[in-house]
Amino acid sequence: MNTTYDFTGRVAFVTGAASGLGRATALAFARAGAQVALADLSTDGLTETARLISADDGQVLTLTCDVTSEDDVRAAVDRTVERFGRLDVAFNNAGIEQPVQSAADTAKDDWDRILGVSLTGVFLCARAQIRQMLAQGGGGAIVNVSSGAGVKGFRGQAAYAAAKHGVIGFTRSAALDHAAAGIRVNAVCPGIIDTEMIRRFGDTHPGGRAGLIADEPVGRLGKPGEIASAVLWLCSDDAAFTTGTALVVDGGQTA
Ligand code: NAI
8 A cells, every 4th residue: 555645436547557657657556545447558568567456455457458549548448437437547658769860860650650659649548538537527637658858859869759748738738728627637757767668778779778877867767666656646636736737757867
């Protein structure tokens, strides 16, 4: 049980829940008492996250879902509501990395793929969640994943940075659109967090993993649980006056 926040009786929806930040946040919601719907492309990874939650006595639903598909996303939200009766909080976190390549070398297919998952996927999920929250009444809280690459440029990451900047623009605007209905929409901007994505990325990064660590002023990579803590705070009643913000959690990387 997470003793900082109490999400007992609330229903959480997490995308990219088969790995990394999504898995850590789903576990944190479950430990705080929430019923959790886990969405991801990876059925095996979802099964493992569900196993970890069930070991903690949490209530969980797994949903194989491609966040770039309107039909998949709508079905995933519908199944969550069928199973748990409502939807209160969501973490739209599914995303993919970009190989290091200059803007000039970026293929349109790569651009479309990266924006499709990391920006359009966030839009489709948030839209379906907001529609559900409006229909059921009582507000809600949504956190979309951006990045340090959502607040500054990164060499070799033009498509990824465009997607992550886009997430913040979408988040701020959706927050304004739905503030009066009590639906808060925020973004979290992680620094370099030790996940499978960063292990893959470190293999292709010119400086390797050591170079990534050197980019972090605090001298280490972040831990997935450190992003989960920020997401739970943003979704909690303690953050009731916080909407339309992009919370940077990055060990000082963008300071
Ligand atoms: P990860 O690679 O460990 O997990 C990403 C998950 O998203 C995987 O389970 C994958 O199957 C899922 N996914 C990918 N495409 C999908 C799709 N079309 N539909 C449904 N699920 C899909 O990555 P990590 O590190 O946990 O990253 C999560 C999010 O955080 C990403 O959006 C990433 O861009 C962002 N982020 C990560 C940082 C890091 O240092 N790890 C830093 C800043 C942002």
